[in-house]
Amino acid sequence: MSKEPTSATREDDTVSTGISTFDGILGGGLTRNRFYMVQGVPGSGKTTLALQFLMEGARHGESVLYVTLSETEEEIRAVAASHGWSLDGVQVLEVIPSEEALSPEEQYTVFQPDEVELSETTKAILGEVEARKPVRVAFDSLSELRLLAGSPLRYRRQMLGLKQYFAGRKCTVIVLDDFTGTDDDPQLQSIAHGIIELDQETPLFGSARRRLRVIKYRGRQFVGGYHDFRIARGGLQVFPRLVASLHRQAETLGGALSSDVPELDQLLGGGLERGTSTLLSGGPGTGKSTIAAQYAVAAARRGERAAMFLFDESAATMKKRLQALSLDVEPLMRSGRLTMQQIDPAELSPGELMCTVAGVSSNERASVVVLDSLNGFLNAMPHDKVLNVQLHELLTFLGQQGTATLLVAVQRGLIGMAMDSPVDASYLADTVMLLRYFELKGSIRGAISVLKKRSGPHERTIREFAIGPTGLRVGPALDRFHGVLTGVPKYLGDALPSMD
Template sequence: MDKTTSSPAAGGDAAPRLLKMGVPGLDDVLGGGLAPQRLYLLEGAPGAGKTTVAIQFLLEGAARGEPVLYVTLSETATELQGVAASHGWDMAGVEVREMLPSHATLEPDEQYTLFHPSEVELGETTLRILADVDKIKPSRVVFDSLSELRLLAGGSLRYRRQILALKQFFTGRQCTVLLLDDLTATDQDLQVQSIAHAVIRLEQVHPDYGAARRRLLVSKYRGQAFRGGYHDYRIVRGGLRVFPRLVASEHTPPLTQTRIPSGLAPLDMLLGGGIEKGTSTLFVGAPGTGKSSIAAQFAYAAAQRGERAALFIFDESISTLRTRCEGLGMDLAPFIESEQMHLRQVDPAELSPGELVHEIRHQVSERQVAVVIIDSLNGYLNAMPDERFLIAQLHELLTYLGQCGVATMLVGAQHGLIGTQMQTPVDASYLADSVVMLRYYEDEGEVRQAISVLKKRGGAHERTIRAFSLGQEGIQIGEPLRNFRGILTGVPIPIDGARSPS
């Protein structure tokens, strides 16, 4: 298990076996799971996924042969069965108890006159719950939801005493309790948070465009190290999936660095022999200068050597990429079929940054890919709910990939086509170990291309500006443009009447 980021538990006897939640990724956030025989709070607005997590928690216990109980005060058993069926689950091993008011309470003769409803209904509901617990003797119990108990209590003092009484009742009964709170009565119930052993909060964020983003926060966990901060999650068929926040410092750096060639001798010469594993390279330039093609060349060369590569494409379709590469002499089809090359088209409006990082980690840890390409940073920026945190998250991702010995390649499209006033939407040049710049320039009535390496931390590299072109012969890198000055301005000036090399 990964190391955690909060304070570890105090010393003493060995910790008890933690209960698995049954939610992929959530146990990692919780530092292994839930401590047994404690009371926990799961809160979130309606639609955040609390019921889904609760059912997964109980199904995990039922799969281990434990008696489990779902106490519902707001939804019917039929509605719960509908939720389970939507995920393809069988609720046969879960005991469900409805504590809903009878339709008879709507009759005038059933309305209370001498006593306040809370004085009668709360006591009756509590007695029915305790009787079922004594009968079933569950090891896991879910209460859905606290809003109903809060309304039945009628006041904060009585409500707090009721929760304390429930906690005391379950003490010694070998039972782990999960309380659900939909936050309809208050945004943050500090009364229950102070009583609960741990507090898990589910949140929904609705951007101006695209699908809702969901994130999870563990705000409290007594005596247990857990992974702090926000973690993205998604609700899909089969349940809720959590994508733990990446912490690069948890991973061990590689001992040695080796260069990987591009398969093009002139490009390798320009880069001082190739790109080192465990480093990141940024290809930056105007749209259409060939940034994506050079990055794809490295992935293609890696696949030819028998290594694996993963490409995450934001700005073009996979079919367009494959057609373009075929036109340059790179047939990706055999390597895609053999799974040496993984192509993923990313929709920034639908995929959260946490889920993208999770998929990249999966490719690295499970498939041992040697090359990762993110094309482009512009699309990655659009996937971020708040661009202020893009650099921080990108730094963690690049550090992690570097420590795993992966050669990472980023593509950044600049605003503008020709001239010195080229702007990049996000400046990641200081994060990358190498920076390769591609430029348009004008000569003899034609628009030509040039390539140069501006930075390389892994060793020496050529500082020349070379001619560059894409065509039926593939990627062509020509001789250094030594007889011109001002190439990066877009309108170079020949020195002593020199001509541009063809």
């Protein structure tokens, strides 16, 4: 997400955390031979992050050491086994202090190891460090070191001494803090070269959502703010916050995208422009999803890549509906040119959703992306106050990639002008299409119009719109009617045209 470091910087100044997306957030990785703090409540993923950091070093032939003061080696290896890891090459040092070591009378301050008499626990740790000469070290956790220090002053001095000790031995160190000791100590945090916080919250419904943020990182530009992550088998999966300004391109693909329905393209002034966003707004059942799917299927038929993200219905239901409209999508899906992914807002974090959608555009070069619907997208966002900001970043990013994005917005109500939407994205979209029901001589008809198109001219007429066994049908302009958008128009002509 940030500016890529040069190869010299990557090789000489930084070490990888073992999580490539997290390295991107950090501007390339962790600065070598520095002291870092990883903070988080129990269960937030600190141990998993530390193990991935050490295993990455072991993979490159480095000597690495995991010092555990709270869990046994057996427990650490069980955590690794749950992810499918063997911890080969990772040395685990189990240091469980005795009852005598916890007595205040037995505590000693740690400055320079050769000048100060160390406590029994610290002697054991530093003795192993001298013998094994690790390049990477992880301490788990600071809570036990607080107890060994006996007082905040001794604790701070002990941490400062450890930092200086490891810096002199060319070690990159991370220490884990589970917040179970005292309150945050700004003076202690000032010692660390970088501070990473892992956050965990449980919504009223759905699975726990985890976020991380880099609170501090001296001498390096990083991507600030919260970044979602999940703990899965295989370790932490980090989803960097989408920052569109970091992905600007010199030029994007131009040209119009056809729907293979000439009358619909004519209404839009020739079709949808690449790199733009289109909002399809209307009541339930007016045909918004079908129009969006029509553009995705047309792109796939031309050999391009199209992706649909479904919040409100399953992929099986969508395929069945399209099949009834003579749109056979099975061959397109088997070829990989068209994908339909059902999104469960209760299980998918906003960051993962953003990365998934952005990935089909940047990595798979999708020319059409459909979000069906914005109402479901809203449910996937735990903080709806920033929904429009997140949506703006996503649309800007997709536009920079040359992807045409179609957004489906379901309005409340069925007939007339008294209809509203829980998500107002009309000012974000480049094109706005409005679909309406209207009553005429005892039957319900459909109408379609284009209210806005930034990228060029479009028709300002209201046309009749229908969906039948042969697909979409867009009729002529309803120029003999007045008040179609009210839901109960007045017919000004002599004969009613038929679309049958």
